[in-house]
Amino acid sequence: ESALQHYSQCLKGNVLQSGPRQPLPISTQDLCHAIDCEHIDVHYQPKVDIRTGLVRGMEVLARWTHPSLGRIPPDQFIALAEKEGLIFDLTLRVLRKSIRQAAAWVHMGFTPKLAINLSPLLLDNPGIVQEITSLVESSAISPSQVVLEITESAGVEHLGKAIAVLTRLRLKGFGLSIDDYGTGFSSMQQLARLPFSELKIDRSFVHGAHQRRNLGVILESALDMAKRLELVSVAEGIETMEDWRLLQRCGCAVGQGYLIARPMPAQDIPAWLRSHRARLPELRLPPSPAL
Numbered sequence: 001e002s003a004l005q006h007y008s009q010c011l012k013g014n015v016l017q018s019g020p021r022q023p024l025p026i027s028t029q030d031l032c033h034a035i036d037c038e039h040i041d042v043h044y045q046p047k048v049d050i051r052t053g054l055v056r057g058m059e060v061l062a063r064w065t066h067p068s069l070g071r072i073p074p075d076q077f078i079a080l081a082e083k084e085g086l087i088f089d090l091t092l093r094v095l096r097k098s099i100r101q102a103a104a105w106v107h108m109g110f111t112p113k114l115a116i117n118l119s120p121l122l123l124d125n126p127g128i129v130q131e132i133t134s135l136v137e138s139s140a141i142s143p144s145q146v147v148l149e150i151t152e153s154a155g156v157e158h159l160g161k162a163i164a165v166l167t168r169l170r171l172k173g174f175g176l177s178i179d180d181y182g183t184g185f186s187s188m189q190q191l192a193r194l195p196f197s198e199l200k201i202d203r204s205f206v207h208g209a210h211q212r213r214n215l216g217v218i219l220e221s222a223l224d225m226a227k228r229l230e231l232v233s234v235a236e237g238i239e240t241m242e243d244w245r246l247l248q249r250c251g252c253a254v255g256q257g258y259l260i261a262r263p264m265p266a267q268d269i270p271a272w273l274r275s276h277r278a279r280l281p282e283l284r285l286p287p288s289p290a291l
C-alpha cells in the first residue's frame with residue numbers, strides 16, 4: 001500500500017468519522033473519593049521476550065469503574081488527576097497495590113518486572129524519588145525489578161529538574177522507559193539528555209507496519225537507535241502474528257499487545273500463564289534458514 005493510498009483511505013474512513021471521543025462528565029470530587037477509598041483498581045499486561053515468548057514483565061494499568069458512569073478510560077481520569085493535582089496520590093496507590101501483588105507472585109516463584117506508568121508531571125516533584133524508593137525498598141522486590149514508564153511528552157516543564165529526578169531514580173536501580181516513543185515533540189533532545197534504559201515504541205508504528213512501508217521504516221530506525229544507545233527495545237500494540245514476526249525479524253527485544261494478552265486482573269494471571277506456556281512453540285523465533 002502506498003503512502004498516498006493510505007492517506008486517502010484515512011480521509012475516507014476513520015479519521016473523519018471517528019473524531020475525538022467525548023470526555024465523560026466525571027467530577028474531581030468523584031475521582032478524589034475513588035483514590036482515597038482504594039476504588040482505583042489495577043490490571044496487568046504482560047511484556048514478553050520476543051525471541052522466546054517468555055514473560056519478562058507486567059505493566060500495571062489503572063482502572064476505574066465509576067458508580068454511575070461505569071468504566072472510565074484511563075486516558076480520561078489520568079488527565080483529570082494530572083490537572084487537579086491528584087496524580088501523586090493516585091500513582092502511589094497504584095504502586096502500593098502492585099507491589100503487594102508482586103510480593104504474592106514472588107511467593108509463587110513468578111518474578112516478572114513491574115512496569116509502572118509515571119506521569120511526566122511528577123518529575124517536577126523531587127519528593128517522588130524518596131516516596132517511590134521507600135515503598136519499593138520496604139517490599140519483597142527491589143528497584144531493579146521495577147521499570148518506570150514515562151510518556152514522552154512536551155509536558156516536562158523544567159527539564160533540569162526532570163533530569164535530576166530521573167538520574168536519582170536510575171542511580172537507585174530503577175529501570176526507566178520512554179513510553180509511546182515517537183508521539184512526542186522533543187524525542188531526540190530527551191534521548192540525548194535523559195538516563196533512560198528502555199525505549200518503548202508507540203503502537204501506531206507497530207501494528208500493521210508489515211504492510212505500510214513508512215511505518216516499517218520508522219520502526220526499524222527506532223530499533224536501530226535503541227540498539228546503538230544500548231536501550232532495551234520494546235514494541236507495544238502487537239495485535240497480529242504478522243506484527244510479531246516482523247518485530248522478531250527486526251530484532252526487537254520485548255513485545256506487548258493483544259496478540260499476547262489483554263490487560264487483566266491479577267486473579268486471571270495464573271490461568272493465562274498456563275495457556276501462554278502452551279503457545280510458546282508457536283511464538284518462538286523460527287531457526288534461521290541455513291545459508
Ligand code: C2E
Nearest residue numbers: 061062074075078094117118119237238239256257258263
Ligand atoms: P500506555 O502506558 O501506553 O499503555 C498502553 C495502552 O495500550 C493501554 O491502554 C493498553 O490497554 C493498550 N494496549 C495494549 N496492547 C494493545 C494492543 O495490542 N492494541 C491496542 N489498540 N491497544 C493496546 P489503557 O489501559 O487504556 O491506558 C491508556 C494510558 O493511560 C496508558 O498508556 C498510560 O499512559 C495511562 N495510564 C494507565 N494507567 C496509568 C497509571 O497508573 N499512571 C499513569 N500516569 N498513567 C496511566
Ligand code: MG
Nearest residue numbers: 059117149179
Ligand atoms: Mg505504559
Ligand code: MG
Nearest residue numbers: 179180200236
Ligand atoms: Mg505506551
Ligand code: MG
Nearest residue numbers: 180202203236
Ligand atoms: Mg500508548
